[in-house]
Amino acid sequence: MQDHTYRPTGTFDPKGVGLGLALAVAAMFPISFVYAYAVRYIPFVYVNFLISFGAVFAVAGAYVFGESLGRNRSRAASLVAMLLAGVLTLFVFWVTFLFVISRHELEYLKMLTDPSYVIDLVKELVKVGWFTLKRNQVKGTFYGLLLAVEAVAYLGIFVFAWWTFLKERVFCEKCQKWVERERVAMFFDLAPLEAIATALAAGSDVWVDHLRLAGTTPSLQIELASCAGCAELHVVNLIHTQDVVDKDGNPSTEEKVLLANILIHGATAARFRQRVDQLRAEFAAQG
Numbered sequence: 001m002q003d004h005t006y007r008p009t010g011t012f013d014p015k016g017v018g019l020g021l022a023l024a025v026a027a028m029f030p031i032s033f034v035y036a037y038a039v040r041y042i043p044f045v046y047v048n049f050l051i052s053f054g055a056v057f058a059v060a061g062a063y064v065f066g067e068s069l070g071r072n073r074s075r076a077a078s079l080v081a082m083l084l085a086g087v088l089t090l091f092v093f094w095v096t097f098l099f100v101i102s103r104h105e106l107e108y109l110k111m112l113t114d115p116s117y118v119i120d121l122v123k124e125l126v127k128v129g130w131f132t133l134k135r136n137q138v139k140g141t142f143y144g145l146l147l148a149v150e151a152v153a154y155l156g157i158f159v160f161a162w163w164t165f166l167k168e169r170v171f172c173e174k175c176q177k178w179v180e181r182e183r184v185a186m187f188f189d190l191a192p193l194e195a196i197a198t199a200l201a202a203g204s205d206v207w208v209d210h211l212r213l214a215g216t217t218p219s220l221q222i223e224l225a226s227c228a229g230c231a232e233l234h235v236v237n238l239i240h241t242q243d244v245v246d247k248d249g250n251p252s253t254e255e256k257v258l259l260a261n262i263l264i265h266g267a268t269a270a271r272f273r274q275r276v277d278q279l280r281a282e283f284a285a286q287g
């Protein structure tokens, strides 16, 4: 049987990784100052953690944006570069934080160029602590542990950003550009799923005829990445989506990818769009 799956080539391109790292480094300095002053003047420890995670996420976003400007299809290289950006972010955040809480008495450039000096300073800070939690000065092993957890969380944020924004990207080799996946804003009936999946996997386009609007949750959603440049590359994802309510009554949506990266022909993509328009018109007519 013919294989109808899109697979990235995995081609490494140093420009993508280089731009990602360059933008991350450019972003981490100003962001580290915003973070350090916010943490210095906002007396709520938990708010401080949220601020630091948001700041790290912003640096990871700068990396993602930078890499998108290049053509690096190697997911492994992308992950390694993101982890490197994560370690650099952790270091620069520490340097700026020490600079700010020392009221600019510690030399910024000396710290930036001497990691072992920074590690010694952090060890000193862990001994004495600098903030209180429930009226106790947080210091020693507990503070050290908090900092270790925070460091792991920083790297985790970079891995999360890689997983979410870079790992599953579609690249058109013919046009040499990235193609966005677009989620069709429509919930499809899940009942004919087997017929849809079988036809899709076999490279037939009859699955389009099985698409109907869903009345209830769970339902089926479709993501389509279509290259506008050549109109030859079309990649489909089938997603199972379900509205759930947790024990505290908070609603959320659970999603699971049922079929990923199925290649379809341009004619099939056009038929699919027609079907979506038709269903939308039918829905509008029902009022």
Ligand SMILES: [Zn+2]
Binding pocket: 172, 173, 174, 175, 176, 227, 228, 229, 230, 231, 232, 233
């Ligand atoms: Zn193309």
